[in-house]
């Protein structure tokens with residue numbers, strides 16, 4: 001592990017809440033997957049929200065939900081920290097560069113997101129297009145992996161996601177900045193989960209110029225879908241969003257962030 005991230009972990013450890021885990025779990029292999037050539041980026045809201053359906057197969061999602069259920073997730077403290085959104089769910093998080101690298105390299109995310117020399121697919125990105133949309137040269141996923149479980153009545157209140165400067169543990173280490181949030185839904189209506197949609201409010205405008213005036217459009221509702229990944233722009237350009245209340249069943253999500261070089 002690079003010096004910098006180790007220092008960060010050590011400094012924080014005395015004050016770290018119990019949900020912040022030190023040891024990475026033995027993640028199940030990321031298999032089976034469908035061929036990367038069968039995956040596509042699907043723009044839901046221009047320059048803001050992108051979907052990748054079937055990033056995880058339903059078999060893989062099932063395997064992950066069963067594995068993650070065995071981990072000691074912690075229910076949110078009843079009172080959020082000042083300035084933080086009200087989040088009522090169960091969570092566990094890991095600093096796991098190896099898993100972030102696997103999630104990036106072996107699922108098709110890297111090849112879809114990095115772009116290619118030529119724009120072959122209808123939705124394919126060129127290197128230049130990729131740089132423009134992701135806010136720089138993409139270099140991987142945030143090793144801070146968060147797992148959420150929302151049971152009946154649980155939700156994530158309206159908020160904006162921050163951009164963070166981090167250092168990826170490559171050789172040599174890569175200074176990076178997070179630019180888009182990545183959510184992978186492991187459950188959905190087909191597994192008995194009702195509600196829990198992720199909803200965006202473009203009419204309020206992005207975080208940086210919050211004025212009550214934005215794009216004149218209705219909220220964008222992303223329904224859960226087993227194995228689907230949702231990417232949305234964060235930091236100054238983040239739209240106000242929320243995870244709606246789960247009305248039945250369980251919503252399971254893996255969260256990381258897309259990183260660009262800084």
Ligand SMILES: O=C(O)CCC(=O)C(=O)O
Nearest residue numbers: 156161197198242243255
């Ligand atoms: O669970 C969701 O639908 C939203 C999660 C979210 O907004 C976050 O992790 O910041």
Ligand SMILES: [Fe+2]
Nearest residue numbers: 159160161241
């Ligand atoms: Fe968020």
